[in-house]
Amino acid sequence: MKKLMIFLSVLLLINRTYAQKQYYLTPVKLDSSVAVSLPKEFSKNAATGQQSFVANGVYGSFLVIRSVNPPGGKTVKNTNGLDNVFQEYIKKVQTSSGNGTVVNVRDTTMGKLAVCDFILQTDTGSGVQLRHFKLLYTKNTTYTFEYLYDDFRKDEADGEMKAFFSSIKTAPDLDRDDQYIVTAQSSQPIIVKIILFGLIPLAIIIAVIVFLRRRDTMTLT
Numbered sequence: 001m002k003k004l005m006i007f008l009s010v011l012l013l014i015n016r017t018y019a020q021k022q023y024y025l026t027p028v029k030l031d032s033s034v035a036v037s038l039p040k041e042f043s044k045n046a047a048t049g050q051q052s053f054v055a056n057g058v059y060g061s062f063l064v065i066r067s068v069n070p071p072g073g074k075t076v077k078n079t080n081g082l083d084n085v086f087q088e089y090i091k092k093v094q095t096s097s098g099n100g101t102v103v104n105v106r107d108t109t110m111g112k113l114a115v116c117d118f119i120l121q122t123d124t125g126s127g128v129q130l131r132h133f134k135l136l137y138t139k140n141t142t143y144t145f146e147y148l149y150d151d152f153r154k155d156e157a158d159g160e161m162k163a164f165f166s167s168i169k170t171a172p173d174l175d176r177d178d179q180y181i182v183t184a185q186s187s188q189p190i191i192v193k194i195i196l197f198g199l200i201p202l203a204i205i206i207a208v209i210v211f212l213r214r215r216d217t218m219t220l221t
Contacts, residue, residue, distance in 0.1 A: 024039070024040065025037035025038055025039060025163055025164065025167055026038065026039070026040050027167070028042070028053060028064075030051070030053075030064070030066050030143065031066065031141070032171065033138070033141075033170060033171045033174055034066075034136070034141075034143055034168070034169070034170055034171070035168075035169045036053075036064055036145065036164070036167055036168045036169070037163070037164065037167035038053060038055045038062055038064070038164075039055040039056065039057055039062065041055065041056075042054060042055035042062070043055070049067060049068040049070070050065065050066065050067045050068070051065070051066045052064065052065045052066075053065075057157075057160050057164075058156075058160060059149055059153050059156045059157035059160050060147050060148055060149030060150075060153070060157045060160060060161060061147070061148040061149070062146070062147060062148075062164060063144075063145075063146040063147075063148065064143070064144065064145055064146070065142075065143070065144040065146075066141060066142075066143055067141065067142045067143075067144070068140065068141055069138075069139070069140055069141060069142060075181065076137075076139070076179065076180040076181070077180055077181045078180055078181070079114070079180065081180055082114060082137065082179055082180050083107075085137050086107075086116035086135060086137070089116070089135055090102055090105065090116070090118060093120055093133070094120065097120055097122055098122075099122065099123060100120045100121060100122040100131075101120070101121045101122075102118055102119070102120055102121075103118070103119050103120075103121055104117070104118060104119045105117070105118040106118070108134075110134075110136060110168060110170055111169075111170040111172075111174060111175075112170075112174065112175040112176060113136060113138075113170060113174060113175065113176065113178070113179060114176065114179060115134055115135065115136050116133075116134070116135040116137075117132075117133070117134050117135075118132075118133050118135075119131065119132050119133070120133065121151075127150055127151060127152060128150070128151035129148065129149070129150055129151065130148070130149055130150070130151055130154065131146055131147070131148050132146065132147045132148075132149075132161060132165075133145070133146050134146075134165060134168070136168075136170075137179060138174070138178045138179055139178055139179065139180075140178075145164070145165065145168060147160075147161045147164055147165070149161070
């Protein structure tokens with residue numbers, strides 16, 4: 001019995017070592033601004049304005065899409081506009097999936113950038129498949145990172161998925177200004193108005209208090 005336990009332990013160690021080698025991820029530069037790590041054996045496809053990177057891992061599949069935003073498209077002015085971009089993308093994904101259900105929608109960050117994170121659940125008839133998305137939008141380019149896996153393997157796939165998403169790197173100079181129009185100058189009049197509308201009533205109140213105190217002093221004398 002002891003020998004059997006030792007044999008099973010060695011076999012488990014070999015399987016783990018094999019799995020670690022298989023889902024070893026290597027850095028892939030999407031452009032000068034964004035990079036991600038994928039399994040060594042990945043395929044790259046290019047079309048007009050779009051590049052896609054596909055790879056199979058030990059427990060799931062990887063898909064990365066880099067799309068150039070069409071010229072003359074919508075101008076994202078603020079955080080609300082960026083949220084609308086995220087919501088429109090989620091609707092498109094859900095519509096294209098047919099019977100898919102979007103869950104766990106949340107806003108997160110990647111460096112200084114805002115990112116939309118969500119999961120699409122689809123019942124294939126033979127089981128539930130999960131597609132975990134991270135959507136990164138900039139004024140010029142949209143980046144989609146997706147990891148697909150079966151629900152019954154979610155515990156095993158968790159490490160591979162985390163390694164994939166945590167490998168996404170953005171250039172240090174990328175910030176919210178690259179995602180929507182930041183009108184820093186237009187905020188100055190608003191601040192001035194707030195100060196004025198706040199200080200004027202305060203000044204009036206102080207003047208009234210001083211006047212009343214002086215009047216009371218003069219009355220007593």
